[in-house]
Amino acid sequence: MPYTVNIKSHKKTLRANKSDTLVDTIQKAGINLSVYCDRKGVCGKCFVEILEGALPPPSKNEKYLIEQKKYPPNYRLACLYRIKGDIRINIPEESILQEAVILTSGLRSAVPVHPAVKKFHLQLPKPEISVPLSLMEILERHLKKKKLQAPSGLLRNMGRVLEKSKYNVTVVTYKDKDLLDIESQNTQALNYGLAIDIGTTTLALELINLNTGETMGFTTSLNSQSIRGADVVSRISYSFKDMKKLDKLRDQIRDDINSMIDELLKKTQVDPIHVYDCVVAGNTAMNHFFLGLPADTLAIAPYHSVFSCLPELSSRELGLRINSNAKVYIAPNIKSFVGGDISAGLVASDLAQKKGIYLFIDLGTNGEIVLKTEKEIIATSTAAGPAFEGMKISCGMLALPGAIYKAKFEDKLKTYTLGNKPAKGICGTGLIDLIAIFLELGKVAPSGKINGKLKKILIRNKIFISQNDIREMQLACAAIKTGIKMMLDEHHLTKDRLDGIYIAGAFGNYLNIKNSMKIGLLPRIDQDKILFIGNASLAGAKNMLVSAESRKIIENLVRKIRFVSLASRPSFQQRFVEALEFSSTL
Numbered sequence: 364m365p366y367t368v369n370i371k372s373h374k375k376t377l378r379a380n381k382s383d384t385l386v387d388t389i390q391k392a393g394i395n396l397s398v399y400c401d402r403k404g405v406c407g408k409c410f411v412e413i414l415e416g417a418l419p420p421p422s423k424n425e426k427y428l429i430e431q432k433k434y435p436p437n438y439r440l441a442c443l444y445r446i447k448g449d450i451r452i453n454i455p456e457e458s459i460l461q462e463a464v465i466l467t468s469g470l471r472s473a474v475p476v477h478p479a480v481k482k483f484h485l486q487l488p489k490p491e492i493s494v495p496l497s498l499m500e501i502l503e504r505h506l507k508k509k510k511l512q513a514p515s516g517l518l519r520n521m522g523r524v525l526e527k528s529k530y531n532v533t534v535v536t537y538k539d540k541d542l543l544d545i546e547s548q549n550t551q552a553l554n555y556g557l558a559i560d561i562g563t564t565t566l567a568l569e570l571i572n573l574n575t576g577e578t579m580g581f582t583t584s585l586n587s588q589s590i591r592g593a594d595v596v597s598r599i600s601y602s603f604k605d606m607k608k609l610d611k612l613r614d615q616i617r618d619d620i621n622s623m624i625d626e627l628l629k630k631t632q633v634d635p636i637h638v639y640d641c642v643v644a645g646n647t648a649m650n651h652f653f654l655g656l657p658a659d660t661l662a663i664a665p666y667h668s669v670f671s672c673l674p675e676l677s678s679r680e681l682g683l684r685i686n687s688n689a690k691v692y693i694a695p696n697i698k699s700f701v702g703g704d705i706s707a708g709l710v711a712s713d714l715a716q717k718k719g720i721y722l723f724i725d726l727g728t729n730g731e732i733v734l735k736t737e738k739e740i741i742a743t744s745t746a747a748g749p750a751f752e753g754m755k756i757s758c759g760m761l762a763l764p765g766a767i768y769k770a771k772f773e774d775k776l777k778t779y780t781l782g783n784k785p786a787k788g789i790c791g792t793g794l795i796d797l798i799a800i801f802l803e804l805g806k807v808a809p810s811g812k813i814n815g816k817l818k819k820i821l822i823r824n825k826i827f828i829s830q831n832d833i834r835e836m837q838l839a840c841a842a843i844k845t846g847i848k849m850m851l852d853e854h855h856l857t858k859d860r861l862d863g864i865y866i867a868g869a870f871g872n873y874l875n876i877k878n879s880m881k882i883g884l885l886p887r888i889d890q891d892k893i894l895f896i897g898n899a900s901l902a903g904a905k906n907m908l909v910s911a912e913s914r915k916i917i918e919n920l921v922r923k924i925r926f927v928s929l930a931s932r933p934s935f936q937q938r939f940v941e942a943l944e945f946s947s948t949l
Contacts (some may be wrong), residue, residue, distance in 0.1 A: 365380055366446055367379075367449045367588040368384060368389075368452070371453070372453045373454065375392055376379070384442060384443075384444075384445060384446075385411065385723070386398060388440040390480055397409050399481060400442075400506075401539060403507035404422065404424055404425065404440050405483055405505065406483055410428075410438045410457075411439060411441045412435070413451075414437070415450060416448055416449055416450030416451060425439065426438055428440075433594065441458075454506075462474060462476060463576020463800060463909045474576065476574040477909075478908065478909060478910070479538050479690070479692075480537055480553050481536050482534070483551075484532075484533050488505075499513065502534065510540075511541070512541050513542040516688070516802070517545065521545060522562070524546070525545070531548055531549075531564045533546045542640070543686065543690075553637040556639065556642070557640070557641045557905075559620060559901075560644050560707075560904060561653055562649070562900070563589075563595055563648075563728040564754065565586060566583060566623065567583045568581070568624065569911065570638075571908055573640065573908070573909070576909040579631045580630055583928055584619055584622070584623050585761070595646065595658075596650065598612060599648060599661055599662045600662070603662060604708055604949075606657070609657055613653065613654070613848065617651070617681065617682055617683070621682070630868060635685045636685075639690065640692070642908045643904065644707035645695045645704055647701070647702035647703070648700070649666050650668075650693055654695075656670075665701070667698075668698075668699065668702075676693070692907065692914060694707040697926065698924070699858070700731070702731075704731075705899075706920075708723060708725060708896075708900055708908065710903035710907060710913050710917050711903035711906055712865050714733065715920055717862075719863070720735065720736050720737070720860055721864070726867070727747070727751060728841065729745075729747065730744065730747035730843045730846060734853070736854050740855075740923065740924045741850065741853060741924065743926065743929050745845065745929055750791060752791055753788065755835050756794060757832050758828070759832070760787060762781060762790040762870070764781050765781065767780055767788070767822065768873045770778065770800055771800075778793070778822060785825055787826075788826060788905075790873075792874050798836055798882055800878075801820060802881060802946075807820075811837045811944075837945065838943070843937055844942040845935065845938045848938065849927070858882040859888065861886070863894060864888070865894055865896050865899075866895045868897075868898070871895035876893055881945075
């Protein structure tokens with residue numbers, strides 16, 4: 364005979380069988396109750412208030428947790444409570460699994476906060492002469508873990524920490540199997556991780572509270588590897604079969620990231636010792652350089668990477684200035700030049716779960732395109748060059764204060780700069796607007812040639828666009844345009860069948876859709892179907908940091924994605940040449 368479980372706080376009445384656990388009954392009803400310690404009764408995060416019905420005596424740990432949290436005596440852990448009759452309960456808000464809001468420019472998604480790193484505040488018993496358990500055995504018994512793995516440095520200091528704190532400690536675990544640290548007293552609130560986006564041109568870093576999913580701070584920087592070349596091909600060439608040069612690239616990127624970490628932790632007043640987890644997302648070459656792995660195989664057919672998915676690495680091994688036992692997860696590379704920035708972007712956009720036909724396009728130095736159909740997901744990459752980021756342009760610059768990022772023509776040319784600062788140069792979106800305007804005014808021909816005798820067009824204050832600048836943008840647009848067309852052809856699709864296009868990359872934040880269509884960068888479809896999602900790589904890294912389950916999901920998805928090599932297709936070169944015309948469309 365089933366019993367009833369009345370949940371006052373959620374105005375629900377559930378059915379349960381004898382000896383069912385309360386936590387399972389609650390979760391089956393769709394209530395997201397926290398199971399932080401995997402139902403072992405040690406974390407104290409699934410307390411419920413028993414209003415009516417059986418109230419069994421609290422376990423030793425329950426009693427300790429109730430006293431610590433100053434709960435009334437009728438509170439019990441739902442994971443330990445066995446149903447033996449009708450009950451009426453109340454679920455406090457703090458027992459509900461929190462969700463972190465992951466934001467990109469045009470997307471807002473809620474992710475359950477369930478990080479790989481967890482902290483448990485424990486009052487451990489001292490070893491007894493009658494039962495001389497080892498310190499690790501005491502920990503395993505209290506955490507109800509069969510076997511914990513611990514680094515030697517932690518084992519060396521364990522006894523000293525336990526004695527000094529009188530066995531009142533906070534234990535830091537990773538994926539419920541690795542022991543990362545043991546800290547005196549209660550430090551549960553101090554639990555942080557880093558989401559890191561390694562771009563070819565720029566770097567971005569976000570400090571996350573792993574308990575809540577809240578962003579504590581954010582910083583960006585230029586990638587100092589740029590002195591070795593503006594694109595990944597230049598850097599691969601620089602380090603090709605030369606380990607010393609490869610080490611230089613590795614050291615540059617790690618020094619950049621450490622400087623950003625130092626700056627951000629100082630600004631947020633977070634101790635590096637309390638940063639236990641990192642998720643790094645970068646394109647395939649950047650991932651290799653960060654790890655100090657040769658990218659030679661990316662330069663030679665069949666253009667393969669050293670790795671796709673890796674187990675978590677050690678922060679000590681990678682030289683990051685955070686907790687020495689912290690873990691570092693690299694967002695998996697998909698294939699060739701479709702890297703971890705794209706797999707992270709797929710996590711952020713949740714593309715695989717959407718019904719319909721969608722394109723995901725990352726407009727950067729290396730343009731990546733993912734097509735999601737009803738049957739499969741395919742991906743490709745195309746060398747767009749650095750024009751979208753304002754590089755290799757006469758007066759080009761990144762999207763920084765003073766960059767012309769937008770232009771209009773209303774009787775006369777009007778330009779707008781970031782931060783309303785005096786114009787210093789032109790970033791990628793500004794260049795697109797200007798070329799679209801000059802095409803319409805007849806100053807630039809569809810072939811890309813500047814009409815008349817002039818070889819450059821003056822914009823303002825000695826800032827101009829040269830013939831070579833236009834050629835650079837032609838090449839970038841043609842690469843993306845050809846990639847989109849050939850990906851659609853792969854499934855005999857036309858642009859009209861698309862349910863949406865996601866544009867990733869910081870470049871998309873200021874992109875004018877109408878002007879992008881004028882120059883042929885984007886297909887001419889309903890503008891409402893195009894959504895800019897900003898730095899989806901960083902958003903996906905944050906997602907994987909907050910929710911460890913996201914890492915399993917993307918690893919499984921990466922194995923299913925089919926890679927399409929455009930360069931190997933006989934028609935690619937001809938289609939690329941045809942796409943150089945600004946007026947050409949998909």
